[in-house]
Amino acid sequence: MAARTQTIRKTLLRGARVLGGEPQDVLIEGETVAGVGSGLSASGAEVVEADGRILLPGLVDLHTHLREPGREDSETVLTGTKAAARGGFTAVHAMANTFPVADTAGVVEQVWRLGRESGYCDVQPVGAVTVGLEGKQLAELGAMHDSAAGVRVFSDDGKCVDDAVIMRRALEYVKAFDGVIAQHAQEPRLTEGAQMNEGVVSAELGLGGWPAVAEESIIARDVLLAAHVGSRVHICHLSTAGSVELVRWAKSKGWQVTAEVTPHHLLLTDELVRSYDPVYKVNPPLRTEADVHALREALADGTIDCVATDHAPHPHEDKDCEWGAAAMGMVGLETALPVLQHTMVDTGLLDWSGIAERMSHRPAAISHLNGQGRPVAAGEPANLLLLDPDYRGRVDPAGFASRSRNTPYEGRELPGRVTHTWLRGRATVVDGKLA
Amino acid sequence: MKRHLISAADLTRDDAVLILDTAEEMARVADRPIKKLPTLRGRTVVNLFFEDSTRTRISFEAAAKRLSADVINFSAKGSSVSKGESLKDTALTLEAMGADAVVIRHHGSGAPHRLATSGWIGGSVVNAGDGTHEHPTQALLDAFTMRRRLAGGEGDLSGRRITIVGDVLHSRVARSNVHLLSTLGAEVTLVAPPTLVPVGVGSWPCEVSYDLDAVLSKSDAVMMLRVQSERMNAAFFPTEREYARRYGLDGQRMARMPEHAVVMHPGPMNRGMEITAEVADSPRCTVVEQVANGVSIRMAVLYLLLGGAEPAVSGSHPASMSTESTETAARTEEND
Numbered sequence: 001m002a003a004r005t006q007t008i009r010k011t012l013l014r015g016a017r018v019l020g021g022e023p024q025d026v027l028i029e030g031e032t033v034a035g036v037g038s039g040l041s042a043s044g045a046e047v048v049e050a051d052g053r054i055l056l057p058g059l060v061d062l063h064t065h066l067r068e069p070g071r072e073d074s075e076t077v078l079t080g081t082k083a084a085a086r087g088g089f090t091a092v093h094a095m096a097n098t099f100p101v102a103d104t105a106g107v108v109e110q111v112w113r114l115g116r117e118s119g120y121c122d123v124q125p126v127g128a129v130t131v132g133l134e135g136k137q138l139a140e141l142g143a144m145h146d147s148a149a150g151v152r153v154f155s156d157d158g159k160c161v162d163d164a165v166i167m168r169r170a171l172e173y174v175k176a177f178d179g180v181i182a183q184h185a186q187e188p189r190l191t192e193g194a195q196m197n198e199g200v201v202s203a204e205l206g207l208g209g210w211p212a213v214a215e216e217s218i219i220a221r222d223v224l225l226a227a228h229v230g231s232r233v234h235i236c237h238l239s240t241a242g243s244v245e246l247v248r249w250a251k252s253k254g255w256q257v258t259a260e261v262t263p264h265h266l267l268l269t270d271e272l273v274r275s276y277d278p279v280y281k282v283n284p285p286l287r288t289e290a291d292v293h294a295l296r297e298a299l300a301d302g303t304i305d306c307v308a309t310d311h312a313p314h315p316h317e318d319k320d321c322e323w324g325a326a327a328m329g330m331v332g333l334e335t336a337l338p339v340l341q342h343t344m345v346d347t348g349l350l351d352w353s354g355i356a357e358r359m360s361h362r363p364a365a366i367s368h369l370n371g372q373g374r375p376v377a378a379g380e381p382a383n384l385l386l387l388d389p390d391y392r393g394r395v396d397p398a399g400f401a402s403r404s405r406n407t408p409y410e411g412r413e414l415p416g417r418v419t420h421t422w423l424r425g426r427a428t429v430v431d432g433k434l435a
Numbered sequence: 436m437k438r439h440l441i442s443a444a445d446l447t448r449d450d451a452v453l454i455l456d457t458a459e460e461m462a463r464v465a466d467r468p469i470k471k472l473p474t475l476r477g478r479t480v481v482n483l484f485f486e487d488s489t490r491t492r493i494s495f496e497a498a499a500k501r502l503s504a505d506v507i508n509f510s511a512k513g514s515s516v517s518k519g520e521s522l523k524d525t526a527l528t529l530e531a532m533g534a535d536a537v538v539i540r541h542h543g544s545g546a547p548h549r550l551a552t553s554g555w556i557g558g559s560v561v562n563a564g565d566g567t568h569e570h571p572t573q574a575l576l577d578a579f580t581m582r583r584r585l586a587g588g589e590g591d592l593s594g595r596r597i598t599i600v601g602d603v604l605h606s607r608v609a610r611s612n613v614h615l616l617s618t619l620g621a622e623v624t625l626v627a628p629p630t631l632v633p634v635g636v637g638s639w640p641c642e643v644s645y646d647l648d649a650v651l652s653k654s655d656a657v658m659m660l661r662v663q664s665e666r667m668n669a670a671f672f673p674t675e676r677e678y679a680r681r682y683g684l685d686g687q688r689m690a691r692m693p694e695h696a697v698v699m700h701p702g703p704m705n706r707g708m709e710i711t712a713e714v715a716d717s718p719r720c721t722v723v724e725q726v727a728n729g730v731s732i733r734m735a736v737l738y739l740l741l742g743g744a745e746p747a748v749s750g751s752h753p754a755s756m757s758t759e760s761t762e763t764a765a766r767t768e769e770n771d
Contacts, residue, residue, distance in 0.1 A: 195544075203635030206544040206568030206610060211634070275552070276545030320553075322522050324543030324566070 009425060010034075012042045016050035016386060018376050020352030023052055028382040031424040035378050050386055053419065056356050058090025058383035060363040060372050062153065062182070062260055063236060063308035064333065066092070066123070068114060069107070070099025075313040075403045077114035080333070081121040082401035083311070085428035087333040088385035088418040089121055091364070091372040092311075096128040097158040103128035103139035105147035112149035120428045124369060127151040129170045129181060133159045138170060145177045153367050155182035157236055158283075160218055162188050167222060171231035180258075180366065182234040183222050185243070186284065190214035195323065197270040197285040205273060207323065210285045212240040219243050223250035223257050234366060235259040237310050239284040241294035248303045258366050260308035261295050263339035264330055268292075268408055278319045278326030279408050282312070299358060300349040306362040309336050313404030331402050335395060337387060338414035345389075346415060371424075382425040391417035401434060439551040439560040440736055443571040443614035451618055452591055455579050457735035458728070459588060464501070465731065474742045475504035481534040483525070484563070485511040485541045490702060490726065491563050491573075495538045498733035502742070507532070522546060526555035534558045536741055544568035559740040567605045573701055574611035576732040578619055580725050581656050584697050593620030598650050600626045600682060601660030601709055602671075604633050608701045609660060613641050624650050628682065630671040631662075647682055651691045658699040659684055659709045679708055686713040697721050 008030045015023040018036060025040040026033060066080035075083075077094070084092045094111050096102035102111060108125040115123020127144035131137045133156045144151040154174060161167045161183060170181050191214045196202050198209025219235055223246060226233035235247060238259045250257040264282065269289050272280045280286060298304040312329025319326055340359065344350040350358065364373025374380040394413050397405040421429040428435055440446075446454070464470060480499040482492050492508065499506045509529070516525060522541075529537060536559040539547045544566030551560040564570040582588055585595050597616050603609045603625050616623050623641035625632065636643055644650050651657065662682075664675050672678045689698065698710075698720045706712050714720060 198634050200635040200638045203633035203639070204610070206566050206607060209634060276548045277552075317521070320523060322541070322543050322546040322549045324546070325522070 010045035011422075011425070011427070012040060012045040012047045013050045013055065013386065014042070014047055015052055016055035017052055018055045019356055020054050023050070026055060026376065026384075028384075028422065028425050031382055033376065033378055033380050033382050033384075036376065048386070048420065054352050054387040054389055055376060056088070056352065056385050056387060057360040057374060057376055058372065058385055058421065058423065059088045059337065059359045060367070060369060061089050061092040061309050061311070061333065061336075062234070062306065062363045062367060063157070064092045064094060064311040065097065065313065065329070066094040066111070067098065067313060069110065073403075074315050077111060077123060078118045078120075079401060079403040080311070080313070081115060081118040081123060082434055083331070083333040084121040085421050085423070085434060086401050086418065086432075087335070088337050088387065088421050089333060090383040090421065090423050091122040091124060091369055092333070093124045093126050093153060093367065095157045096126050096155060097133055101128050101132050102126070103131050103133070105140065105143040105149075108144050108149040108151050109147050119423075120434070121423060122372065124153070124367060125149045125151055126157070126182065127154045129154045129156045129161050130166060135159065135161055135163055135166060138166070138173065141170070141174055141179065142177070145179060152177070152179050153182055153234070154179055155184065155236065157182065157184045160184050160186040160188060162218070164221060164225070168225050168229060171226055171233060172229045175231055178368065180232040180234050182236050183218065184236050185215045185218035185222070187214040187217050190217070194285075195281070196273050197287050199270065199288060201270045201273055205276070207273070210283075212242050212287070215240055215284060216242040216246060219246045223247070223255055226257060227253065227255040232256040232258070237262050237265065237284055237308065238295070238304060239265045239287050239291065241291050244294045244298040244303055248298070251303065258305045259303070260306050260363070261299055261304045262308060262310045263332055263336045263343070264408060266292060266295055266299065266343040267339055272408070276323045278321065278323050279330070279406055279410075281323060281326050281328050282330050283328040296343060296347070296349055299344065300354070305358070305366065307336065307340060307359050308363065309333050313402055314406050315404065319406050329406065331400070331404050331407050334400050334402060335407060335409050335414065337418060338416045339409070341389060341416040342414055382422050384422045385418055386420040388417050388419050389415065391415065393417065438740065440571055440740065441548050441551055441560065441562045442569050443574045443611040443618070446571075446615065446618060448591060448618050448620075451575070451578070451615060454575055454732065454735050454739060455582055456589075457739060458575075458579050458731040461734040461738070462728070462731040470501050471503060472501060473503045474738055475499065475502040478504045478535040478741055479507065479533055480504045480536045480538060480737060481507045481509055481529050483509045483529065483537050483539045485516065485539070485546075486564070487512070488540050488564065491540060494726070494729040495563060495733050497730050499737055501730070502734055502737060504737070504741075507534070522550065523553070523555050526550055530556040530558070536561060536737060538563045540564045542566055561736060561740065564607055566607065568607050569611045570607040571611045571615070572729070572733055572736055573608050574615040575736070576725055576729040577612055577658065577699060577701070578615055579728045579732055580699065580721050581697070584721065585655050585695070591619040592616060595621045595655045596624070596653055597621045597656045597658065598624045598626055598654040599658045599660065600647060600684070602631045602662045602666060603627045603636070603660070604631045605666070606660050612658065613639050617641065624654075626650060626682065628672055628678070631666070648688065648691070651688055652693065654692055654696055656697050656699055657684065657692060658701075661701065661703065661705055662709050664705070664708065675708055683709050683711065684714050685711040689714050689717065689719065699725060702726070
């Protein structure tokens with residue numbers, strides 16, 4: 001093969017704190033980690049002085065909206081994967097609510113191919129559970145699985161699969177190829193006209209309430225359904241203390257239930273909505289301080305398996321308006337790790353190996369993603385990131401690689417900065433800039 | 436609050452009393468043969484109405500005209516808004532036309548707040564009712580009416596017991612009144628079926644009761660809110676008749692109120708639903724008075740927001756909305 005005649009690319013990371021441990025050298029050869037130890041030879045290798053920065057496995061995101069096809073004005077697979085690389089991600093899942101909806105083998109293959117062409121980050125398409133996300137008829141789940149995209153995670157995210165029979169059938173059907181249904185838990189009747197979390201703040205602001213029970217009642221139903229039919233269910237962007245209790249209970253029964261939380265639900269509360277600034281409008285909505293604490297505890301103790309960004313780019317005009325007219329969602333790929341350092345590491349709730357577990361190993365395992373979420377060890381794929389945990393800076397959306405700027409953190413000081421990302425040995429980010 | 440009036444919660448006690456006192460002054464002008472003051476001559480007030488509301492719009496229009504302001508009425512129907520223009524572009528247009536104040540009525544809660552804080556316009560913003568959030572000038576005119584009827588037309592409403600009955604959940608009038616009346620020292624009780632009380636009401640500075648009969652005898656004023664019969668379709672209550680029986684005010688119930696107590700309604704009334712004709716037409720009902728007082732209150736608000744540096748009535752001293760300077764134009768005697 002031609003590649004064998006070329007020189008194999010070598011990179012030596014000197015003094016990197018693997019998972020936050022003592023500084024070591026890490027040698028990357030080609031697409032693989034060739035060695036981890038002290039005093040590794042730099043011969044023939046490009047040397048990166050890690051200077052005690054943290055080395056983690058490349059992050060894996062189970063939940064992003066890359067908007068292509070259909071809404072290329074807010075994001076494309078290329079800009080979205082650039083944003084992912086800057087955030088330290090080496091694999092992202094692209095949700096199915098595109099135009100057209102990713103409910104056929106053709107659309108998921110298109111998204112998968114665009115991801116391969118981008119070269120910044122692996123893109124694993126998520127298939128729709130039902131045709132057109134309409135909750136009525138199962139999409140051809142088998143065809144999407146059998147396609148080149150090899151879909152294993154299915155979700156109508158943005159909409160809840162609210163029909164109990166359709167949900168039951170979907171849970172059962174995907175067992176044939178070890179798929180998983182990722183549920184956007186939102187009881188639709190309880191959230192008609194909903195604009196924000198229902199509680200003290202919504203009562204004052206006169207905005208339609210999105211009650212916690214609308215999420216919790218669906219989670220309760222779906223963990224029971226999953227148990228009944230012996231299937232796997234994954235709960236998207238879990239946001240309330242009550243949801244945590246339900247997932248904890250389901251796991252205590254030994255049922256195959258996994259859950260994710262977004263960075264913004266670990267930090268922000270509905271008090272911010274008092275500004276009526278639509279940058280804080282998101283679904284599920286920002287909840288209360290008590291919910292934030294419950295989510296942090298649950299992520300720390302493993303009740304919540306992983307972090308997923310729910311990266312949801314929107315064009316400027318969809319946020320530069322009054323609250324009621326604004327779109328729901330926030331971008332999150334380029335701020336996820338700083339928010340996690342701030343909320344989980346600097347608070348002592350998780351160490352860096354815990355972050356690797358929650359942001360890389362677990363999400364890859366839930367999706368059965370090959371070559372991602374692996375240990376930092378000799379022989380493993382070189383999907384890696386280097387983080388400077390001592391960095392302090394204000395979030396400036398002007399510097400984002402994402403096409404959209406709808407971040408709730410503009411001007412906020414957050415710790416940590418991804419300086420390097422490697423995708424199978426090839427640097428996608430160097431010194432904080434796209435390579 | 437200085438430049439805008441978005442929420443009754445932004446008003447301190449002294450701000451609120453200043454507005455009420457200024458409105459008394461304005462009301463006296465209304466009794467003159469010539470009702471017009473030159474105070475806002477050359478200023479432009481835009482009535483930006485995204486929702487139909489003839490009574491509120493003409494009240495603001497009359498108020499601005501009596502202060503000699505130029506008034507532009509902008510209604511969403513049949514305008515660029517119905518062609519899909521955004522609030523931002525509408526605001527930029529008004530700004531380019533030199534609006535000194537924008538009086539906004541909008542179906543979305545928070546739209547006036549957004550208009551005032553987004554940097555789209557430089558003028559003052561007056562909230563004339565936003566979604567199910569607030570309607571501060573309605574609360575001010577209600578307080579003005581109660582102060583005249585119950586407190587001799589001066590000071591605040593300390594110790595007065597005010598009962599607000601009806602669809603609190605969807606009512607911007609109720610939200611503004613709870614803030615303002617408690618700021619003015621009144622004890623507020625909300626009465627509604629539990630379905631029409633917002634989750635989270637526990638943090639409001641008021642009591643909540645589900646039993647109208649139990650609170651009537653302890654009320655100095657009873658404010659009936661309009662209840663839309665469409666609410667029935669969303670199962671907030673079973674039927675109009677059941678609502679009227681449990682939460683409507685009829686002659687029998689009115690007779691249980693103390694002799695001095697008044698019945699209020701922000702209008703428009705649903706006769707036979709929340710209020711019977713007997714009550715609506717009784718001398719204890721202040722509905723028409725509230726409308727008249729609305730003009731005085733809106734004159735006071737526009738004057739204090741826009742003309743605060745000039746005397747409202749010639750020969751009087753400057754006023755401002757600041758809490759420090761409460762001795763104002765409104766307190767001085769007319770000399771012409």
